Amino acid sequence: MAYEITEQKKIGLGLIGFGVFFSFLGVLLFFDRGLLALGNILWLAGVALLLGWGSTLKIFTNRSNYKGTLSFLLGLFFIFVRWPIVGIFLEIYGCIVLFGEFxxxxxxxxxxxxxxxxxxxxxxxxxxxxxx
Incomplete structure (x- = not known):
């Protein structure tokens, strides 16, 4: 491969995988709020470990990514206040905008x-x- 995968990046990929799995399971179980929240937390931790804390902060605070950051965080808020369907759609849109270049x-x-x-x-x- 063209780039090296360290132990930290392997753990990050695993956390992202578990985050996606729990989010998918939460959607299958009629938008279970607990599973969706757990999936989001694991996914965010995995992204931070995979890219690094500084790079993750730069991606979320980049001026061109404000629309994606705002929609992702608003979706996370809606999941926590028991509107999971709206929250998931906002998070999906935010992820597409934030990570579209990847x-x-x-x-x-x-x-x-x-x-x-x-x-x-x-x-x-x-x-x-x-x-x-």
Missing amino acids: WPSVKVFLYQIPVFGWILQYPVMLLDRLRS
């Missing part, structure tokens, strides 16, 4: 995972063959 890097990283990368690339390869 999607190409995430795609390259996911394609390099041995089995999972092939599963992700297979529909693209199939469409390329059908076009030819």
Whole structure:
């Protein structure tokens, strides 16, 4: 790989994975507020460990990302005050705005995972063959 994954980054990836899992489970269980809050806390801690505390703070306080930061924090607030459906939609929008520039890097990283990368690339390869 082009970059090194330290133990701290591995823990960050694990926390992000658990955060996404608990959030998904909270949505499946009819927007359970406790699971959604736990998923958000784990996800935020994982992002902070993966990127570093300073980089995370820069991303959330960057002038061009204020709309995403505000919508994400407002979504977190709505989850805590028992409006989880509105909160989840605001958080999803905030994540897309905040981390939109990282999607190409995430795609390259996911394609390099041995089995999972092939599963992700297979529909693209199939469409390329059908076009030819």
